[in-house]
Amino acid sequence: MALTLTCPVCGKRNGYEFRYGGEEKGPRPDEADLTPQAWCEYVHMNKCVAGIQKEWWCHKDGCGVWFTTHRNTTCNLEVDTPEAQS
Amino acid sequence: MLRKSKRLWGDQAALKSSYDAVIIGGGLHGLAAAYFLARDHGIKNVAVIEKRFLGFGGSGRNTAIVRANQRTQQNVPLYKEALELWPILTKELDYNLMFFNCGNLNLMHSEAAMNTARMNVATAQFHGVESHLIDAKQCKELVPALNISKDITYPIFGAMYHPPGGILRHDAIVWGLAKGAAKHGVHLHQQTEVTGIGVENGKIVSVETDKGRIKTPRVLNAAGGYSAALSYQMLGIKLPISVLTIQAMVTQPLKPILDHVVSSGTYHAYANQTLKGEIATGAHMDAWPNYTTQTTAYYIKHQAEALSEMLPCLRGVKFMRHWGGLADMTPDMAPIMDGNNLIEGYYMDCGWGYFGFKSCAATGKYMAQFISSGNCPEMLKPFNLSRFEQNRLMGETAALVNYTPDN
Ligand SMILES: Cc1cc2nc3c(=O)[nH]c(=O)nc-3n(C[C@H](O)[C@H](O)[C@H](O)COP(=O)(O)OP(=O)(O)OC[C@H]3O[C@@H](n4cnc5c(N)ncnc54)[C@H](O)[C@@H]3O)c2cc1C
Numbered sequence: 381m382a383l384t385l386t387c388p389v390c391g392k393r394n395g396y397e398f399r400y401g402g403e404e405k406g407p408r409p410d411e412a413d414l415t416p417q418a419w420c421e422y423v424h425m426n427k428c429v430a431g432i433q434k435e436w437w438c439h440k441d442g443c444g445v446w447f448t449t450h451r452n453t454t455c456n457l458e459v460d461t462p463e464a465q466s
Numbered sequence: 467m468l469r470k471s472k473r474l475w476g477d478q479a480a481l482k483s484s485y486d487a488v489i490i491g492g493g494l495h496g497l498a499a500a501y502f503l504a505r506d507h508g509i510k511n512v513a514v515i516e517k518r519f520l521g522f523g524g525s526g527r528n529t530a531i532v533r534a535n536q537r538t539q540q541n542v543p544l545y546k547e548a549l550e551l552w553p554i555l556t557k558e559l560d561y562n563l564m565f566f567n568c569g570n571l572n573l574m575h576s577e578a579a580m581n582t583a584r585m586n587v588a589t590a591q592f593h594g595v596e597s598h599l600i601d602a603k604q605c606k607e608l609v610p611a612l613n614i615s616k617d618i619t620y621p622i623f624g625a626m627y628h629p630p631g632g633i634l635r636h637d638a639i640v641w642g643l644a645k646g647a648a649k650h651g652v653h654l655h656q657q658t659e660v661t662g663i664g665v666e667n668g669k670i671v672s673v674e675t676d677k678g679r680i681k682t683p684r685v686l687n688a689a690g691g692y693s694a695a696l697s698y699q700m701l702g703i704k705l706p707i708s709v710l711t712i713q714a715m716v717t718q719p720l721k722p723i724l725d726h727v728v729s730s731g732t733y734h735a736y737a738n739q740t741l742k743g744e745i746a747t748g749a750h751m752d753a754w755p756n757y758t759t760q761t762t763a764y765y766i767k768h769q770a771e772a773l774s775e776m777l778p779c780l781r782g783v784k785f786m787r788h789w790g791g792l793a794d795m796t797p798d799m800a801p802i803m804d805g806n807n808l809i810e811g812y813y814m815d816c817g818w819g820y821f822g823f824k825s826c827a828a829t830g831k832y833m834a835q836f837i838s839s840g841n842c843p844e845m846l847k848p849f850n851l852s853r854f855e856q857n858r859l860m861g862e863t864a865a866l867v868n869y870t871p872d873n
């Protein structure tokens with residue numbers, strides 16, 4: 381489907397050049413005192429927002445950079461800010 | 467409309483202010499749970515709340531394949547029971563479900579794949595499910611249209627042959643269960659959206675809808691593709707789910723040429739001929755989460771390429787319809803059925819991905835047991851949510867799925 385993403389290095393490119401890297405969940409939890417719950421939360425759990433979410437992408441078939449962006453999951457459109465209307 | 471038509475499940479009743487159980491989602495899992503709650507457990511004061519219409523979700527969009535040759539010993543018994551239920555339900559619901567047990571042929575394209583199939587076959591046979599390993603020549607004998615030449619991208623080495631599987635008309639089972647549930651007193655509320663779930667002192671007390679509040683001590687989340695979003699939004703419970711659009715299509719109707727479900731993981735394509743003659747074929751999944759249900763030219767090309775190699779007689783045949791639906795995928799390709807623990811009276815039946823059609827009736831039967839007694843039946847215990855925390859993923863897939871960051 382139509383998906384265009386903006387790579388911070390290469391600019392707007394076809395979505396099929398990228399690999400999805402998951403919902404943005406903050407920094408990887410510290411290993412000291414890490415509980416199975418906290419690890420599971422970081423690795424597996426998702427909010428599955430039907431709307432705008434912050435997420436990771438890798439420009440796999442391009443420059444290889446990892447970056448975050450905001451996308452509306454109900455229409456596959458990248459948005460500038462999380463406040464943008466869906 | 468000139469003809470006065472009557473709904474199979476009668477007129478929509480007025481929404482009551484309280485029910486003994488509220489089921490979110492008028493898909494097959496919700497309808498089956500409602501049917502068995504009312505029929506077997508005397509809980510008849512039940513509402514199924516559906517925001518669009520019955521079967522609007524995956525239940526009316528799937529490619530209708532049923533089988534019981536899964537990979538793990540926790541999964542096979544549930545699917546086996548599900549498969550055995552179709553002829554029984556056809557009678558019980560007094561509705562033609564158009565079950566065609568033509569058998570499934572799961573193609574293998576390498577020696578390594580043949581070895582994996584050997585294990586799968588052993589698991590099936592151990593559980594009393596008929597499944598055989600066959601070679602390429604035997605595949606050709608069963609399905610003459612199949613291309614077993616060495617001169618294709620992925621030559622066929624053999625197949626896992628599962629005679630009792632096949633296809634079932636997906637709309638028919640939606641309508642049949644709706645009719646059955648209504649007969650036992652269940653209220654089916656279409657065009658009604660659940661907007662919130664009320665919890666007090668750790669117990670379910672109500673469900674908010676756009677048509678008003680319903681008091682209830684029990685809620686089942688069977689919202690399919692929306693179950694994870696709903697769970698987080700309404701209860702703050704995150705689930706290990708990614709929601710992806712998955713597509714399927716049918717060709718123009720043809721004379722009978724294919725009397726088995728043929729599937730290939732390597733070609734990423736499967737096909738079967740419906741009783742109307744169309745070749746129903748799927749399924750391409752987007753590689754990133756989205757709720758669009760949009761279709762793509764990219765996928766039409768993929769499917770045309772795969773089919774013209776596997777089944778060359780289909781070259782030049784036209785695709786007639788093409789559609790998308792949502793698949794709520796878990797990391798281990800097995801569903802999540804759990805409840806009455808995080809919140810008293812809250813149950814979930816979700817994470818069914820692209821395989822929740824074939825299991826719906828048996829699952830509804832066990833979920834009804836669960837919801838009526840508050841205790842999880844043995845059959846469903848392996849599917850609990852805490853398996854992810856315990857790092858005991860179920861292994862329904864041999865390799866990691868590719869929509870997660872960790873592949
Ligand atoms: C293209 C495609 C092919 C597939 N092929 C197969 C196959 O061959 N074999 C197989 O076994 N499985 C297949 N599946 C998977 C199968 O269709 C699903 O797993 C199954 O239908 C799930 O049923 P369900 O009742 O859980 O969800 P659904 O049928 O999706 O029902 C959920 C319902 O909840 C409603 N809802 C959502 N939010 C709310 C709310 N807030 N309030 C009220 N209602 C709400 C929705 O409108 C929807 O009707 C396929 C799926 C797709 C999309």
Ligand SMILES: [Zn+2]
Pocket residue numbers: 387388389390391439442443444445
């Ligand atoms: Zn780039």
